Amino acid sequence: MARGPARNLLYLYSSRNNFTKIRAFLLPNRFLHSDFSNPSKSHLFNTPDPKFSKFTPPHFTQSLNYRFLEFHRHPFSSIVENESPKLDSDDVDSISDVGLGEDGPRKENLEPEKILNFAQIASRDPVEIYRELRDAARNEKQSRTDWNVLVEIFRSFAKSGWATNQALAVYIGASYFPTAAHEFRDFFFEKCKTDIVKYLVSLGPGIEAEKFLFPIFVEFCLEEFPDEIKRFRSVVESADLTKPHTWFPFARAMKRKIVYHCGPTNSGKTYNALQRCMEAKKGIYCSPLRLLAMEVFDKVNALGVYCSLLTGQEKKFVPFSNHVACTVEMVSVDELYDVAVIDEIQMMADPSRGYAWTRALLGLKADEIHLCGDPSVLDIVRRICSETGDELVEQHYDRFKPLVVEAKTLLGDLKNVKSGDCIVAFSRREIFEVKLAIEKYTKHRCCVIYGALPPETRRQQANLFNDDNNDYDILVASDAVGMGLNLHIRRVVFYSLSKYNGDKTVPVPASQVKQIAGRAGRRGSPYPEGLTTTLHLEDLDYLIECLKKPFDEVKKVGLFPFFEQVELFAGQFSDVTFAQLLEKFAQNCRLDGSYFLCHHNHIKKIANMLEKVQGLSLEDRFNFCFAPVNIRDPKAMYHLLRFASSYAHKLPVNIAMGMPKCTARNDSELLDLETKHQVLSMYLWLSNQFEEEKFPYVKKVEAMAVDIAELLGDSLTKANWKPESRNPGKPKLQENEIGHERPRSLIKLYEQRRKEGSSAGQNLEKVTA
Numbered sequence: 001m002a003r004g005p006a007r008n009l010l011y012l013y014s015s016r017n018n019f020t021k022i023r024a025f026l027l028p029n030r031f032l033h034s035d036f037s038n039p040s041k042s043h044l045f046n047t048p049d050p051k052f053s054k055f056t057p058p059h060f061t062q063s064l065n066y067r068f069l070e071f072h073r074h075p076f077s078s079i080v081e082n083e084s085p086k087l088d089s090d091d092v093d094s095i096s097d098v099g100l101g102e103d104g105p106r107k108e109n110l111e112p113e114k115i116l117n118f119a120q121i122a123s124r125d126p127v128e129i130y131r132e133l134r135d136a137a138r139n140e141k142q143s144r145t146d147w148n149v150l151v152e153i154f155r156s157f158a159k160s161g162w163a164t165n166q167a168l169a170v171y172i173g174a175s176y177f178p179t180a181a182h183e184f185r186d187f188f189f190e191k192c193k194t195d196i197v198k199y200l201v202s203l204g205p206g207i208e209a210e211k212f213l214f215p216i217f218v219e220f221c222l223e224e225f226p227d228e229i230k231r232f233r234s235v236v237e238s239a240d241l242t243k244p245h246t247w248f249p250f251a252r253a254m255k256r257k258i259v260y261h262c263g264p265t266n267s268g269k270t271y272n273a274l275q276r277c278m279e280a281k282k283g284i285y286c287s288p289l290r291l292l293a294m295e296v297f298d299k300v301n302a303l304g305v306y307c308s309l310l311t312g313q314e315k316k317f318v319p320f321s322n323h324v325a326c327t328v329e330m331v332s333v334d335e336l337y338d339v340a341v342i343d344e345i346q347m348m349a350d351p352s353r354g355y356a357w358t359r360a361l362l363g364l365k366a367d368e369i370h371l372c373g374d375p376s377v378l379d380i381v382r383r384i385c386s387e388t389g390d391e392l393v394e395q396h397y398d399r400f401k402p403l404v405v406e407a408k409t410l411l412g413d414l415k416n417v418k419s420g421d422c423i424v425a426f427s428r429r430e431i432f433e434v435k436l437a438i439e440k441y442t443k444h445r446c447c448v449i450y451g452a453l454p455p456e457t458r459r460q461q462a463n464l465f466n467d468d469n470n471d472y473d474i475l476v477a478s479d480a481v482g483m484g485l486n487l488h489i490r491r492v493v494f495y496s497l498s499k500y501n502g503d504k505t506v507p508v509p510a511s512q513v514k515q516i517a518g519r520a521g522r523r524g525s526p527y528p529e530g531l532t533t534t535l536h537l538e539d540l541d542y543l544i545e546c547l548k549k550p551f552d553e554v555k556k557v558g559l560f561p562f563f564e565q566v567e568l569f570a571g572q573f574s575d576v577t578f579a580q581l582l583e584k585f586a587q588n589c590r591l592d593g594s595y596f597l598c599h600h601n602h603i604k605k606i607a608n609m610l611e612k613v614q615g616l617s618l619e620d621r622f623n624f625c626f627a628p629v630n631i632r633d634p635k636a637m638y639h640l641l642r643f644a645s646s647y648a649h650k651l652p653v654n655i656a657m658g659m660p661k662c663t664a665r666n667d668s669e670l671l672d673l674e675t676k677h678q679v680l681s682m683y684l685w686l687s688n689q690f691e692e693e694k695f696p697y698v699k700k701v702e703a704m705a706v707d708i709a710e711l712l713g714d715s716l717t718k719a720n721w722k723p724e725s726r727n728p729g730k731p732k733l734q735e736n737e738i739g740h741e742r743p744r745s746l747i748k749l750y751e752q753r754r755k756e757g758s759s760a761g762q763n764l765e766k767v768t769a
């Protein structure tokens with residue numbers, strides 16, 4: 001296809017290819033982005049080609065090389081990649097010459113000469129445009145209408161998310177961008193030239209104009225703000241979380257084999273991975289929960305393989321053991337293992353704790369690593385393995401027995417519960433309401449499991465439920481039941497399918513519904529075939545929808561900086577609090593496209609509370625902030641503050657907490673026991689993070705924790721009172737007179753209101769207020 005200058009113009013306004021895309025290879029920066037994101041296609045642009053000669057003046061290549069270096073080194077490659085035009089040879093060949101396209105800027109009625117002029121402006125080197133403006137004596141006069149459009153264009157530029165992101169690439173920070181954009185506007189207004197203004201006006205306010213202005217803006221910034229750029233650059237470089245696989249050179253030096261056991265719940269993933277681990281000379285099992293680490297510790301030892309236990313709270317060293325069961329946060333990336341198991345690998349995407357799984361996968365020094373989990377992170381694990389150079393073997397599993405949905409439901413009446421049922425509710429309050437109602441209106445007795453209970457108590461309740469020789473044949477549980485415990489559940493009944501997320505009540509995500517429902521029917525239990533249903537008929541459709549839904553593919557997994565990285569970053573600032581430092585880190589850190597920075601509001605809340613404690617080093621603060629504490633429980637927070645103060649004053653940290661004498665007689669006594677156990681658990685955790693001599697009461701605290709866990713278990717088996725709320729501000733569900741039936745399905749209301757077109761969150765808040 002012959003391409004003369006006239007045809008080149010038509011390329012610009014092709015109807016099949018949008019304007020941006022085509023303009024992309026006419027402008028140096030766009031050109032570069034293509035080059036950068038897809039080196040294999042770079043020949044399209046780098047080879048001197050007569051067909052583009054009109055748009056590639058000789059100095060262009062020079063300026064391109066310079067930019068290429070800049071962008072190549074810049075940290076936000078993912079941003080640039082996302083923005084890069086996907087231009088390939090087909091794009092060029094398929095450009096039709098039928099006329100103007102829909103996507104172009106207001107060009108429909110432009111005369112050919114104007115198009116030609118604009119094409120020339122669009123294709124000019126921004127460096128040259130910038131210099132021309134800079135060297136101009138003053139602005140050329142513009143019409144009022146054009147001026148007004150120009151003002152709008154610059155207003156939109158200053159607020160542009162796209163430009164703000166792109167500016168990071170040249171180390172103009174997001175907080176500095178508005179100032180820089182403002183100065184740029186003043187500069188432009190002072191020097192503007194009619195042909196450029198006309199071209200901008202033809203584009204109008206929006207992304208097209210922003211993309212045209214941006215490279216000129218960059219030239220302006222490089223010349224005007226070298227100090228700011230330098231400062232921001234060193235801040236950004238010290239918050240570099242890109243290429244996390246390079247943080248573990250020893251693991252990278254190894255030839256590791258990764259085996260991904262991929263499948264739904266109850267399909268034998270953990271069983272098979274553990275078998276392999278037990279056969280190895282030296283193995284480690286990384287658990288998502290303390291409870292599960294304890295289960296594996298017991299199981300492996302019972303099978304005759306010596307195994308130690310390591311969690312934040314306890315270190316049980318078994319003599320001669322070469323195996324260890326630990327919580328994933330505690331895994332050592334220094335020790336060498338033959339086989340490692342990382343359970344529930346999909347937790348890599350957990351907004352708060354994901355970093356611990358990512359670290360284990362990237363950093364473990366093991367010849368063989370077995371990952372167990374659902375398929376949601378399979379793709380990202382493939383990507384990570386191609387970066388790390390590890391071999392990946394995939395083993396896919398199906399459920400031993402399919403999960404059956406009971407369409408009848410409980411018809412809204414808890415009297416229809418049957419032996420072996422697990423009723424799942426999503427708040428402590430609902431759990432106790434359900435227990436109370438079942439025990440009042442039926443002959444069944446209930447065990448309870450929820451997140452605030454110590455693992456020992458959850459286990460005791462699980463054993464009580466699994467044991468056939470007692471009346472405790474119903475389990476009432478929160479989502480804490482979704483992972484870890486070996487439970488003999490015949491049927492999972494969802495009391496509701498909505499959950500308070502700390503802000504508002506929302507439907508429970510499908511992946512969680514699947515995980516919980518999948519607990520019904522376990523191989524080796526008296527009920528190998530699982531059933532699931534809902535209390536209310538109107539929730540059934542949502543349950544079925546969730547179970548049918550394929551697993552969402554995870555696009556990003558969590559990361560969090562090590563202390564050393566935070567320390568390096570802290571060196572850039574003086575006079576900022578630790579919470580502010582974390583905030584700044586989050587604003588400035590650089591991440592590759594497959595990673596996100598884990599939520600750290602919890603850490604910031606503790607950091608703020610500890611701000612008034614003098615004498616803690618940065619490292620002490622960092623460690624205290626990870627303490628396992630319920631930030632919504634003021635008593636627990638008070639004890640943490642007290643521990644940190646004693647530690648800072650170099651005093652022995654004491655527990656100073658009375659021991660309850662008897663089981664709880666009401667809900668507030670039960671809440672008190674829960675808090676007391678959490679405080680003891682926190683003490684033990686801290687004693688493992690800091691020098692033990694600073695926490696001299698570990699033995700006493702361990703004994704107290706065992707006693708309280710027992711008291712909690714005994715209290716729960718007797719509990720027959722109405723629940724209280726630890727957090728009075730939290731929305732409560734409506735209660736009906738007898739307190740065991742919800743009046744209406746929240747999910748149904750949610751769906752209905754969503755159909756009506758208003759926002760789900762607002763609606764549910766109305767329902768739950």
Ligand SMILES: Nc1ncnc2c1ncn2[C@@H]1O[C@H](COP(=O)(O)OP(=O)(O)OP(=O)(O)O)[C@@H](O)[C@H]1O
Nearest residue numbers: 264265266267268269270271272372486522523524
């Ligand atoms: N080959 C096997 N022989 C005997 N028991 C098995 C076998 N495979 C699995 N089991 C038992 O089946 C149950 C479910 O297996 P496992 O815990 O490995 O499933 P999973 O896929 O990891 O489920 P989850 O997602 O719930 O963790 C366990 O009690 C396990 O001991």
Ligand SMILES: [Mg+2]
Nearest residue numbers: 269270271372
């Ligand atoms: Mg498992």
